[in-house]
Amino acid sequence: MLDNFLHVDDFTDSQLIEILDKSKWIKDKFKQRADYTPLKGMTMAMIFAKPSARTRISFETGFFRMGGHALFLGPNDIGIGKRESVADVARVVSRFNDIIMARLFDHKHVLELAEHSSVPVINGLTDFNHPCQIVADLFTVYETIGRYKDFTISYVGDGNNITHSWIELAMILPIKLNVVCPESYKPDMSLVQKAKDKGLSEINIIHDPHEGVRDSDIVYTDVWASMGQKEEADERRKIFNPYQVNSALFNATGKDSYFMHCLPAERGVEVTDNICDHKNSIIFRQAENRMHAQNAIVLHLLKK
Structure with a gap:
């Protein structure tokens, strides 16, 4: 095979x-x-x-x-x-x-x-x-914090394909994964249950954005409307507005956290300029990797 x-x-x-x-x-x-x-x-x-x-x-x-x-x-x-x-x-x-x-x-x-x-x-x-994005992401995490497991990552936004691949990763390496999303935009819950049944990682679905990122080593986001969803963009902006990664949300981790985004970013929408360009933003190393x-x-x- x-x-x-x-x-x-x-x-x-x-x-x-x-x-x-x-x-x-x-x-x-x-x-x-x-x-x-x-x-x-x-x-x-x-x-x-x-x-x-x-x-x-x-x-x-x-x-x-x-x-x-x-x-x-x-x-x-x-x-x-x-x-x-x-x-x-x-x-x-x-x-x-x-x-x-x-x-x-x-x-x-x-x-x-x-x-x-x-x-x-x-x-x-x-x-x-x-899946390729998440292998590159994990390599970037490893370069940045010196380990490829036993870290906390909070994905903030739509429960999309990026989220699903992080959940797949949680089935082979022990991590704490918080999926921070609106109630109606959760990831595939059958996949979440499959990962939870593995018992290797802690996976949480959280709807309060500031609570969701607390104690996170990594805060990760993606665009709110992917290719093929652009007709929903205006509606999604209203729903996801509380989930924008800005200074207030990033500081809510309560620690010296890092910011990741799979790019391209819609600056001023899902993330503000100052977070994209923050000293702890690793988005361009992530892209190279x-x-x-x-x-x-x-x-x-x-x-x-």
């Missing part, structure tokens, strides 16, 4: 720790401009039904710097699940390439892609989860 990366908990705890160590090793190599080309002669197909500058730049740059070639396939190149069935796309594209990364809307599509592909598939994001963490994932799947 092929190794794919579709959910954070596809990895065991030991595999994830190995990938974090590899991320650091690759990052050091890149900073030294070392000649490191384990992917020479290899190609990666990047299927984008849902556009993203950071996902494309980080995957394409990383794969190229390791000696390979990454091919961008946008919505007009492949109408996945529309112009052609997901299964047929998988069967064809995997005959030309060594690995596939797909950033899609429908989570069922990435599962079907992996089922029918003859090469490893990486989930670059779906409406359900965003997408490339290093994804490189480590690619090498793991290709057994390099």
Whole structure:
């Protein structure tokens, strides 16, 4: 059976720790401009039904710097699940390439892609989860506070795909995760229950934003209306306004906390400028680490 990366908990705890160590090793190599080309002669197909500058730049740059070639396939190149069935796309594209990364809307599509592909598939994001982001996030936490478990993170905002991937992480490494959200915007509660049943991490759903961030090592937020939800943006702004990460909310942690955001940020909406640019904001290191963490994932799947 092929190794794919579709959910954070596809990895065991030991595999994830190995990938974090590899991320650091690759990052050091890149900073030294070392000649490191384990992917020479290899190609990666990047299927984008849902556009993203950071996902494309980080995957394409990383794969190229390791000696390979990454091919961008946008919505007009492949109408996945529309112009052609997901299964047929998988069967064809995997005959030309060594690995596939797909950033899609429908989570069922990435599962079907992996089922029918003859090469490893990486989930670059779906409406359900965003596993590569959370591996990069965890690497950033590790760089910042010196540990990859036993910390408290409060995610403030919509119970979205980022939240789901943090919940997946909570099933393989012990953390305290507070999901701080309005009552009607909770994450998938069946996933929350599954994680709670594992008994490894403490997971709390909290509706009071200031109570929710208390004693947090990390305060994390994301946009309130993702791609495909922009028609709801005005209504969401009214509902989520108390959840804006501003000085009052950030100081409510009661400790020297760090701020994270998966970007792009709508400054002045879910987070204020002064928090984005705060001395304890690690959002740009977090963005850079997408490339290093994804490189480590690619090498793991290709057994390099």
